[in-house]
Amino acid sequence: MTSWQNNRAARDARIAAGAGLARGKLVKAQDVTRLLEAVIRPGDRVCLEGDNQKQADLLSRALLAVDLSRVKDLHMVQSGVVLPEHLDLFDRGVAKRLDYAYSGPQSARIARMLFGGKIELGAIHTYLELFARYFIDLTPQVALIAAVSADREGNLYTGPNTEDTPTVVEATAFKDGVVIAQVNEIVETVPRVDIPADRVHFIVKADKPFFVEPLFTRDPAAITEGQILTAMLAIKGVYAPYGVQRLNHGIGFSTAAIELLLPTFGERLGLKGRIATHFALNPHPALIPAIESGWVRQIHSFGSEVGMDDYIRARSDIYFTGPDGSLRSNRAFCQTAGLYAGDMFIGSTLQIDLQGNSSTITTSRIAGFGGAPNMGADARGRRHPSESWLKAGAEADPDGSPPMRRGRKLVVQIGETFGDKNVPLFVERLDAIELAEKLKLDLAPVMIYGDDVTHVVTEEGVANLLLCRTAQEREQAIRGVAGYTDVGRRRDHGMVSRLRERGVIRRPEDLGINPLDADRSLLAARSIKDLVRWSGGLYAPPSKFRNW
Amino acid sequence: MEDISFRHPARARASGTKRSAIVGVVASGNLEVLVERVLPDAECAVDIKTAAIGFGEVWSAVIGDFVERYSPGGLRFSINDGGARPDTVSLRLAQAVRLI
Numbered sequence: 001m002t003s004w005q006n007n008r009a010a011r012d013a014r015i016a017a018g019a020g021l022a023r024g025k026l027v028k029a030q031d032v033t034r035l036l037e038a039v040i041r042p043g044d045r046v047c048l049e050g051d052n053q054k055q056a057d058l059l060s061r062a063l064l065a066v067d068l069s070r071v072k073d074l075h076m077v078q079s080g081v082v083l084p085e086h087l088d089l090f091d092r093g094v095a096k097r098l099d100y101a102y103s104g105p106q107s108a109r110i111a112r113m114l115f116g117g118k119i120e121l122g123a124i125h126t127y128l129e130l131f132a133r134y135f136i137d138l139t140p141q142v143a144l145i146a147a148v149s150a151d152r153e154g155n156l157y158t159g160p161n162t163e164d165t166p167t168v169v170e171a172t173a174f175k176d177g178v179v180i181a182q183v184n185e186i187v188e189t190v191p192r193v194d195i196p197a198d199r200v201h202f203i204v205k206a207d208k209p210f211f212v213e214p215l216f217t218r219d220p221a222a223i224t225e226g227q228i229l230t231a232m233l234a235i236k237g238v239y240a241p242y243g244v245q246r247l248n249h250g251i252g253f254s255t256a257a258i259e260l261l262l263p264t265f266g267e268r269l270g271l272k273g274r275i276a277t278h279f280a281l282n283p284h285p286a287l288i289p290a291i292e293s294g295w296v297r298q299i300h301s302f303g304s305e306v307g308m309d310d311y312i313r314a315r316s317d318i319y320f321t322g323p324d325g326s327l328r329s330n331r332a333f334c335q336t337a338g339l340y341a342g343d344m345f346i347g348s349t350l351q352i353d354l355q356g357n358s359s360t361i362t363t364s365r366i367a368g369f370g371g372a373p374n375m376g377a378d379a380r381g382r383r384h385p386s387e388s389w390l391k392a393g394a395e396a397d398p399d400g401s402p403p404m405r406r407g408r409k410l411v412v413q414i415g416e417t418f419g420d421k422n423v424p425l426f427v428e429r430l431d432a433i434e435l436a437e438k439l440k441l442d443l444a445p446v447m448i449y450g451d452d453v454t455h456v457v458t459e460e461g462v463a464n465l466l467l468c469r470t471a472q473e474r475e476q477a478i479r480g481v482a483g484y485t486d487v488g489r490r491r492d493h494g495m496v497s498r499l500r501e502r503g504v505i506r507r508p509e510d511l512g513i514n515p516l517d518a519d520r521s522l523l524a525a526r527s528i529k530d531l532v533r534w535s536g537g538l539y540a541p542p543s544k545f546r547n548w
Numbered sequence: 549m550e551d552i553s554f555r556h557p558a559r560a561r562a563s564g565t566k567r568s569a570i571v572g573v574v575a576s577g578n579l580e581v582l583v584e585r586v587l588p589d590a591e592c593a594v595d596i597k598t599a600a601i602g603f604g605e606v607w608s609a610v611i612g613d614f615v616e617r618y619s620p621g622g623l624r625f626s627i628n629d630g631g632a633r634p635d636t637v638s639l640r641l642a643q644a645v646r647l648i
Binding site: 130224225226229416417421422459460481482489515516518 | 600603604605608609610631633634635636642643646648
């Protein structure tokens with residue numbers, strides 16, 4: 001007779017094999033490697049929770065130490081490849097195949113290992129895309145996750161950095177998988193239940209709290225006049241004319257400058273309440289002055305940020321918080337929010353080509369995508385209108401019939417024409433193409449496709465690609481704001497000046513901005529200490545950002 | 549270090565009355581500009597000491613655009629560059645003209 005419950009039986013057998021090492025669901029830290037050897041089978045799909053910020057570091061080390069005769073050739077399906085141990089697994093042969101989304105801190109080593117054939121690569125995804133595949137064809141058999149605390153039944157409190165956990169657990173627990181959680185402490189009652197106990201099979205108390213990286217803190221002291229000028233151009237040349245209210249910001253210094261100019265430059269332009277009111281955004285400290293000045297109505301977050309907990313708790317009108325008062329983040333929901341309910345994404349990148357394609361991948365570094373491609377893409381499934389969306393759609397297709405014309409999300413690439421160490425932002429050909437050739441990938445790892453990009457903003461001006469009618473116009477519009485890079489110096493001056501007459505390119509003077517006014521005194525906060533002061537002492541920056 | 553010099557004819561004398569002015573700082577990614585009113589009204593000179601080697605063409609383009617736009621006749625600029633980006637150079641030169 002055919003059996004239809006093989007997977008459930010296999011899951012029960014795995015749990016039974018691990019139960020000998022547990023009291024109830026509790027496993028001692030020194031027994032974790034033996035637990036993993038009992039529960040995991042060779043070739044399993046395993047999600048080792050490595051988020052953008054929060055890391056299941058104890059479970060990573062335990063997995064690395066397994067006996068290779070019992071556990072090997074795993075297929076890792078995890079959003080972040082962030083800790084050295086994540087890659088050590090492949091060096092040792094514990095894992096073989098990898099599907100992931102983001103590898104920021106390991107970008108150089110993962111590139112070497114991919115070139116060296118140490119890792120069999122499935123694909124590099126966006127967060128939302130990898131989460132989607134958890135429910136279709138990359139469902140984990142075992143999930144190793146991180147939480148702040150657990151009670152004895154196994155209810156978990158994931159706290160401000162909830163991030164990916166609910167999504168990972170949903171896919172694993174409801175498809176006959178095993179969920180193992182590391183927690184910072186065991187408590188009588190958790191502050192709130194983020195993950196119900198019946199989805200959690202084993203709990204390990206870690207000897208020290210899970211590692212969290214402060215990724216979204218930009219020190220205002222490091223913002224340059226060039227970034228301030230670029231931010232002024234973006235506010236006056238993009239936010240204002242479209243009346244952009246719902247948006248996501250990237251994590252670079254240019255967007256931090258925008259956040260710090262809202263209460264000063266933005267206020268003078270009379271834009272308060274008209275722009276930047278609703279965000280899909282991590283709790284950026286740089287947004288504190290705008291929040292305190294009454295600009296921002298609501299923020300939903302992918303994760304949290306180190307030092308922001310007390311501020312968030314005290315500003316629950318702005319942030320999403322649980323019954324315990326602390327932030328509840330959720331990466332999958334926030335990515336969906338940014339994709340479908342955001343009217344603009346604005347962020348920086350490392351390379352932009354002549355069609356507007358952008359990439360953060362260079363031949364020696366593979367940083368992955370994270371969420372930018374979802375934020376920075378026009379959602380073809382969107383059906384609700386907004387002022388900004390309709391106006392952008394009309395600019396792209398002025399002759400179309402209004403009731404039948406799709407709107408457009410604004411996808412804005414912002415940056416200085418030369419980046420770190422004077423490396424040009426604009427290139428004739430993306431390094432991503434060379435990488436795809438070397439690794440024999442079917443698809444070059446492009447962060448944002450050119451046909452989704454609507455504006456490019458640099459210190460030289462704003463290029464509105466929605467108004468370009470041919471590929472040649474598009475190329476010259478990009479060259480026309482590419483400054484003194486090779487790409488910029490090879491512009492067709494006649495065509496660029498005609499594009500400027502049509503308003504496709506707008507220079508600072510066309511927007512009534514004098515570059516000499518781009519001064520640091522315009523920033524609402526000029527240091528981390530200023531941010532602490534704006535927050536009324538609620539923001540507690542990590543020590544590496546303190547210099548007092 | 550590399551030394552680069554440019555001499556340009558200028559359309560008109562730079563406005564202002566000061567004899568000299570200084571802006572910026574010598575630091576990585578930044579530059580210091582000393583400007584002095586010491587040349588005939590129809591001339592402009594820019595002398596650069598830079599830490600970044602091999603950017604002669606970019607300097608030429610930046611200085612050419614600057615002279616065209618601000619017509620800094622009568623001024624000599626001495627630049628100590630710590631590998632600043634071209635847009636920072638343009639900004640400091642414009643600040644120097646305003647200051648003098």
